[in-house]
Amino acid sequence: MAKCDLSIEIADSQDKYFGGQTVRGTVVVRVDSDVRCKGLQVQTAWATHGYGNIDQGVGESVILFEGEWTAGETYRYDFELKVARWPPTYHGHYLNVDHAVEARASIPWSFDPKASELIHVTAVDGPEAKLDSSTNQATGAAGAGCAIVGTVFVGIFLVVMLLNPFAWILAGIVGLVGGGWWVFFRYLPRVALGKVQYQLQTNRLAPGEEVVGELVLRPKRNVRLNRIVWKITAEEVCVSGSGSNRTTRRHSLHEQELEVVGATTLTAEQETRIPLRFTLPDQPFYSLDLSDNDLTWNTHLRVDIPRWPDYVDKASFLVVPDVATGSEDRPDGLSPMEMPARVGVAPRQSAEPPALTFAETVAHVWASRGDAEQTDMLVGAVEGIPFDIEAIIERRLLYGNDDPAAYRDGYVVWGHYPDPELPLTLYIPKHLGDEFEQAGSRVWKGRGRITGYDRRHGRLQVHVEDHV
Numbered sequence: 001m002a003k004c005d006l007s008i009e010i011a012d013s014q015d016k017y018f019g020g021q022t023v024r025g026t027v028v029v030r031v032d033s034d035v036r037c038k039g040l041q042v043q044t045a046w047a048t049h050g051y052g053n054i055d056q057g058v059g060e061s062v063i064l065f066e067g068e069w070t071a072g073e074t075y076r077y078d079f080e081l082k083v084a085r086w087p088p089t090y091h092g093h094y095l096n097v098d099h100a101v102e103a104r105a106s107i108p109w110s111f112d113p114k115a116s117e118l119i120h121v122t123a124v125d126g127p128e129a130k131l132d133s134s135t136n137q138a139t140g141a142a143g144a145g146c147a148i149v150g151t152v153f154v155g156i157f158l159v160v161m162l163l164n165p166f167a168w169i170l171a172g173i174v175g176l177v178g179g180g181w182w183v184f185f186r187y188l189p190r191v192a193l194g195k196v197q198y199q200l201q202t203n204r205l206a207p208g209e210e211v212v213g214e215l216v217l218r219p220k221r222n223v224r225l226n227r228i229v230w231k232i233t234a235e236e237v238c239v240s241g242s243g244s245n246r247t248t249r250r251h252s253l254h255e256q257e258l259e260v261v262g263a264t265t266l267t268a269e270q271e272t273r274i275p276l277r278f279t280l281p282d283q284p285f286y287s288l289d290l291s292d293n294d295l296t297w298n299t300h301l302r303v304d305i306p307r308w309p310d311y312v313d314k315a316s317f318l319v320v321p322d323v324a325t326g327s328e329d330r331p332d333g334l335s336p337m338e339m340p341a342r343v344g345v346a347p348r349q350s351a352e353p354p355a356l357t358f359a360e361t362v363a364h365v366w367a368s369r370g371d372a373e374q375t376d377m378l379v380g381a382v383e384g385i386p387f388d389i390e391a392i393i394e395r396r397l398l399y400g401n402d403d404p405a406a407y408r409d410g411y412v413v414w415g416h417y418p419d420p421e422l423p424l425t426l427y428i429p430k431h432l433g434d435e436f437e438q439a440g441s442r443v444w445k446g447r448g449r450i451t452g453y454d455r456r457h458g459r460l461q462v463h464v465e466d467h468v
Contacts, residue, residue: 020082088286095295301314
């Protein structure tokens with residue numbers, strides 16, 4: 001049983017922090033009995049939660065105290081820590097990234113008391129920004145492990161082939177299948193189109209900027225085409241488990257297909273240059289490249305050739321924060337080049353109260369609930385804005401941890417707004433769970449942000465935050 005309790009008070013609590021910015025606060029220790037502390041550690045950290053394996057890292061860590069605590073006393077220890085520069089806070093479908101200030105007291109022969117306080121971190125760096133050393137070592141070890149396993153597998157296969165002549169038959173079958181695939185999907189399209197060049201002008205863009213590419217074709221004979229299609233996609237890719245239990249889940253965040261060329265005929269030995277342009281949406285779906293959780297942007301090109309295998313190609317690019325060069329209102333320690341013009345997962349967040357109330361928002365969503373497109377547009381317009389929430393609590397779900405949108409170790413509660421009775425799904429942080437232990441049919445009031453709409457159950461999704 002723990003002999004003391006910890007809590008964290010954020011001194012400069014604000015709506016969002018920039019990556020690399022300093023967060024200040026106090027760790028409060030309330031002691032029940034005399035106890036020796038081997039180390040009171042406080043750190044800024046981030047972790048993923050959802051369907052993928054957990055990726056995590058530390059921004060900055062410090063030991064605040066080592067020594068004896070006296071029963072009945074309350075101790076306060078101030079701290080200043082920098083938050084991790086990357087990744088930013090992100091709440092998606094399968095993937096969520098949360099930042100927090102965490103405190104832990106190392107107590108001999110007892111459970112170590114802990115405390116955690118969530119903070120919202122917006123991005124100033126790209127996905128190539130260096131993570132903490134522990135995460136990099138883990139990633140490097142995983143890559144080295146895969147290389148070792150692959151080498152061992154090839155060695156075993158060669159030994160088996162030498163000892164068992166029948167293994168050559170299997171190798172021949174595998175070779176034929178692989179060779180047939182290469183001929184059909186790689187060689188034959190190039191026979192028809194000749195030399196093909198497909199490239200993007202840049203592989204690093206900000207939300208709202210234009211993806212620019214070019215396709216160059218020079219066939220050796222006249223070739224008729226049905227059309228050329230260019231598709232831009234953004235998706236979450238989350239991997240859970242390992243080995244035979246490894247599962248990959250994908251969720252599309254954005255997908256748009258453009259027909260850049262209709263039915264046409266390419267002239268033999270004549271070079272055809274086809275410009276490719278597409279404007280990215282303003283939503284800051286930044287590229288994430290974590291160990292088992294990624295957010296990827298890709299372009300997919302398809303040249304549709306009648307009665308012939310289609311030519312397909314793929315090019316990836318990064319979506320990173322935009323930067324402003326002249327802003328004077330920037331967080332401590334950041335140069336003007338590091339200050340983003342559009343940062344974070346929810347750019348609509350503001351410390352000022354929104355002109356639209358939660359009651360008005362509910363009324364609009366209720367009125368448009370039969371129109372999926374209109375509902376999505378309304379929810380997207382208010383997503384991430386802090387509201388004073390009022391809800392009638394129905395019940396706390398037992399399977400809350402299985403919901404990919406839930407807080408880490410948090411709870412999921414069903415309820416509805418009093419009038420109109422719009423169903424709500426409330427995502428509750430762990431430290432607020434006691435408020436919903438005995439739900440009953442009571443009116444709960446608190447603070448939260450709209451984060452989506454559950455079309456399957458017709459419920460507006462709200463992430464509850466600490467009371468203001």
